Amino acid sequence: MRIALVLSAMLLPCYSYADDWNTELGLGASVLRTRNGGKDAEQDLRPNVYLRIYRPVNSSWQLGTSVExxxxEATNWGGSENVLMWRLADLDYRLSNNLAFSFHGGIxxxxxxxxxxxxxxxxxxxxRLSSExxxxxxxxxxxxxxxxxxxTDEGRSTKDDLKWASVRLSYTF
Structure with missing residues (x-):
């Protein structure tokens, strides 16, 4: 009973800020360029899924975290060459009502x-095409x-250099 009361007391203030948080879910495409060691780069087109949780900091900035x-290969993870990035910091700076510059960094x-x-x-x-x-x-x-x-596999370096360009359509709720 005490644990339930303590948890309730800790979580109750969080609900008062819940209206400030937003979620963004996006789908798109990415061109991924992969370079392994000193070998020539390989390039391919891949689907891209994006999930972001964010809140406004002030009238110009939004701060969040996201996963890209x-x-x-969606069904097999080991050796699939999927790329998963957790953007620990995902920041937006509003240039106008509809346009924002974004930058991110993570794992x-x-x-x-x-x-x-x-x-x-x-x-x-x-x-921003509309409010959503x-x-x-x-x-x-x-x-x-x-x-x-x-x-590692024969003839393959332990280091990979990944670069990708993404275009995405997202829905905010």
Whole structure:
């Protein structure tokens, strides 16, 4: 009973701020450029899924966190070459009522034959079509690396350089 009271007391103030938070769900396409070690870069087109939780900081800034998923194979994760990026900081700066400059940074995960982690960062533009719909164009770069203690495939480096350009349509609720 005490635990329930303590949890209620801790969570109750959070509900008073719930109206300030927004969710953005987007679908789009990304052109992913992958370079492994010193080899030539490979490039392919992938579907992109985006989920963001954010709130306004003031009249010009929005601060949030988001997850971006570039899908190569949706049903198999091990060795699928999917890219998952958790944008720890996902910031928007309003240039006008409908146009915003965005930039982000966070943790990237590249699903290859061995776990590959790193960092990522990027920027873009967002245009608000209506109060609910947003179209966005972004560029993101990421460096990921497999642990040096883990063997990798023959002829493949442990380091991958990932860059992608995304266009996305999002719904805000």
């Amino acid at each position: 998923w570039l899908i190569e 990237a995960r590249y699903f290859r034959e061995q776990p590959s982690y790193g960092y990522g960062y990027g920027f873009g533009l967002k245009y 719909w947003i179209v966005a164009a972004e560029l993101t770069a990421s460096d990921v690396d497999v642990s040096t203690d883990v063997p």
